[in-house]
Amino acid sequence: MDQLKVKKPSSEQQGRSASPCPSHASMRSDQSMGHPEDLKESRSEQQGRSASPCPRHASMRSDQSMGHPDDLKESSAVSPLDKIQEEVQSNLRSRFQCLCEGISRQSDLIPLNEIYTELYITEGGSGEINNEHEIRWIETAFRRGTRDDTPINLNDIFKLLPGQDQPIRTVLTKGVAGIGKTVSVQKFILDWAEGKANQDVHLIFPLPFRELNLLKNQTFNLQDLLQLLMGTKQLEFSPNEDKIIFIFDGLDECRLSLDFNNSVRLCDVTESASVDVLLTNLIVGNLLPSALIWITSRPAAADLVPSKCVHRVTEVRGFNDPQKEEYFRRRISDQILSDRIISHLKSSRSLFIMCHIPMFCWISATVLEKMLSQAESAEIPKTLTQMYTHFLILQMRNMHEKAFKMKVNDEDMILKLGKLAFRHLMKGNAIFYEEDLRECGIDVTEASVYSGLCTQIFREECQRKVFCFVHLSIQEHLAAVYVMFSFNLKNVDVLSEYQSLKHDVQYPTCFTIYERAVEAALQSKNGHLDLFLRFLMGLSLESNQTLFQCLLTQTGATSHNTEQIIQYVKRKITEDLSPEKSINLFHCLNELGDHTLEKEIQDYLNAGTIKDAILSPSQWSALVFVLLTSEKLEVFKLNKYIRNEFNQKHLTQDQVLHNLLPVVELSRSAELGCCSLSENCCADLASVLSSESSCLREVNLNFNNLQSSGVKSFLLDWEILTAN
Numbered sequence: 001m002d003q004l005k006v007k008k009p010s011s012e013q014q015g016r017s018a019s020p021c022p023s024h025a026s027m028r029s030d031q032s033m034g035h036p037e038d039l040k041e042s043r044s045e046q047q048g049r050s051a052s053p054c055p056r057h058a059s060m061r062s063d064q065s066m067g068h069p070d071d072l073k074e075s076s077a078v079s080p081l082d083k084i085q086e087e088v089q090s091n092l093r094s095r096f097q098c099l100c101e102g103i104s105r106q107s108d109l110i111p112l113n114e115i116y117t118e119l120y121i122t123e124g125g126s127g128e129i130n131n132e133h134e135i136r137w138i139e140t141a142f143r144r145g146t147r148d149d150t151p152i153n154l155n156d157i158f159k160l161l162p163g164q165d166q167p168i169r170t171v172l173t174k175g176v177a178g179i180g181k182t183v184s185v186q187k188f189i190l191d192w193a194e195g196k197a198n199q200d201v202h203l204i205f206p207l208p209f210r211e212l213n214l215l216k217n218q219t220f221n222l223q224d225l226l227q228l229l230m231g232t233k234q235l236e237f238s239p240n241e242d243k244i245i246f247i248f249d250g251l252d253e254c255r256l257s258l259d260f261n262n263s264v265r266l267c268d269v270t271e272s273a274s275v276d277v278l279l280t281n282l283i284v285g286n287l288l289p290s291a292l293i294w295i296t297s298r299p300a301a302a303d304l305v306p307s308k309c310v311h312r313v314t315e316v317r318g319f320n321d322p323q324k325e326e327y328f329r330r331r332i333s334d335q336i337l338s339d340r341i342i343s344h345l346k347s348s349r350s351l352f353i354m355c356h357i358p359m360f361c362w363i364s365a366t367v368l369e370k371m372l373s374q375a376e377s378a379e380i381p382k383t384l385t386q387m388y389t390h391f392l393i394l395q396m397r398n399m400h401e402k403a404f405k406m407k408v409n410d411e412d413m414i415l416k417l418g419k420l421a422f423r424h425l426m427k428g429n430a431i432f433y434e435e436d437l438r439e440c441g442i443d444v445t446e447a448s449v450y451s452g453l454c455t456q457i458f459r460e461e462c463q464r465k466v467f468c469f470v471h472l473s474i475q476e477h478l479a480a481v482y483v484m485f486s487f488n489l490k491n492v493d494v495l496s497e498y499q500s501l502k503h504d505v506q507y508p509t510c511f512t513i514y515e516r517a518v519e520a521a522l523q524s525k526n527g528h529l530d531l532f533l534r535f536l537m538g539l540s541l542e543s544n545q546t547l548f549q550c551l552l553t554q555t556g557a558t559s560h561n562t563e564q565i566i567q568y569v570k571r572k573i574t575e576d577l578s579p580e581k582s583i584n585l586f587h588c589l590n591e592l593g594d595h596t597l598e599k600e601i602q603d604y605l606n607a608g609t610i611k612d613a614i615l616s617p618s619q620w621s622a623l624v625f626v627l628l629t630s631e632k633l634e635v636f637k638l639n640k641y642i643r644n645e646f647n648q649k650h651l652t653q654d655q656v657l658h659n660l661l662p663v664v665e666l667s668r669s670a671e672l673g674c675c676s677l678s679e680n681c682c683a684d685l686a687s688v689l690s691s692e693s694s695c696l697r698e699v700n701l702n703f704n705n706l707q708s709s710g711v712k713s714f715l716l717d718w719e720i721l722t723a724n
């Protein structure tokens, strides 16, 4: 086989186009259909509005004539709907015009339109479950870049894209913690309430799960529920006539039992039912089939809603590189300062990667703005550990005064919060209750000190005492701080309760802790200890421990035999690890301040001698790490890494391809032609080409020695562009 170039057919060609919703399709085709019950009690009749025999027709007609609310005011007398719309819009404008960033203090409110930076949102995806820990997701998203998906504007999430014809009733928007889902919801609503977008929509009702949870086990009809949540006295509208959007933010926080299989069927908006039954019926479309539904969720919980009820999946991917810069320019008005912050962040790859998460941008902006503008003597943070430690110190300083009055000292606070963070991280919990606090020695009355003071770290949600750290990464950092200082100050290895090594160690040394932590992180299937491990490694450096001097009476700061830990991590890298695990260990080396492996590879790459180098197993892993994290992968060219004349000291071409498979998988196009590949690589190619997570769309296999039987085994779904 001389020439072989193949291309993956697009998803439409494969019949995987945006999920057509049979129920919705039939709703559209039968426009006069409506539930008799809905019509019987139609509120529009009570209001004297023209009752249309076809509710959906009515709303569609009014959509077309609907313009800016002000136009309407001028042209006709104010209808009941206009009045309600005005009231709802003004209510939503005042609720959402400012962004409250983890703190409820007035001074911290920023006008949303000032700070809002467009996010990178994509359309597509099957709504599949993602159990991976979020830090892994971030890195995959970073590596995947922008190739595979269709970007979509926030205000267009219900609009059809070119080539789509199935109406979209329910949109599910996924995104990891702190990526900007809630801010997106807020901006969407504000744009509507300010008359800037989606003016064909009559009413929008935000229904955050955080608030719905508080109504668990209570019974309402839909109108009463909306009145309660909107805080309005009278909310009369024609549910089947008006174009309404319900926004359910934070499905991952839902503590209602949404049972989509056995829920009571509810079609009548005047009928009372428990909140979970109301919600499931709204989402399924039994209740208000013409309403639009927007649900946001972290990826791990996105499957709580059955995919057949979801007509479009979108994904908030956070900020792309230009958006990261725009964020800092918007937040920091002093342009010289914002430029310094941006160039500092760009100088550290791991910090700049993390800036994909708007929440991390906020943390960095808070820390760097203070440090760079106040001529602080401390070293400007270059690693994640340093950034989070400075953030913690800043927050602690902010709360000193009140904490002093309450006789809570920093040491106590850090160790108690750390214990809570650690215990629950090990169990995979991000939300805590009062009893969890008590178990960690936090008195519930004292909790108000933590939440009141530490709001940026620790947030008490209104009305009911449910707690969480404002971002998972803050929990992961505090957990590592706890592990470190439990050992430094008390010689206790708290990890031993959760992770037993093959031979249990009676007298822990600091090295045992790292060994345990690495083992635990490697054993975790979803990577939930990856970031914790990075922080723990960073905290092993004496220089980072001494940062805590301003908080702890004693830090017990001691060098934890950094060289021994570095060598241990390097040994682990040579083991047969998944790319994600190996990448995380390289990040650990960065936190430990060791860049040797990476530098060796960079030197070969810069000199163009990588194909001649005889690489050790850890250098091969370093090459994969460098390629995966340095830039977006468009075209992978195998011949950059293989020698023309093969000699015994080098790996075969098939082996080189094998080592670089993680890079091939995340490239859009792979140039593997003229590389003397043999049929031995067919199994590897098959695994990449059939992998769901692969980004590969085109592979050039021209002029290799693949046997046609081998090729057939993996090219079943692929379009062959050239073949001899």
Ligand SMILES: Nc1ncnc2c1ncn2[C@@H]1O[C@H](COP(=O)(O)OP(=O)(O)OP(=O)(O)O)[C@@H](O)[C@H]1O
Pocket (backbone or CB within 6 Å): 100, 101, 102, 115, 116, 117, 118, 119, 175, 176, 177, 178, 179, 180, 181, 182, 183, 184, 250, 298, 327, 357, 358, 359, 360, 362
């Ligand atoms: N588009 C944006 N422009 C400016 N800042 C943003 C934007 N999106 C998010 N942020 C910042 O990031 C923080 C976290 O965002 P947000 O609360 O929307 O995340 P989330 O995806 O809803 O997270 P979670 O799943 O934890 O609820 C915000 O408080 C804000 O500081």
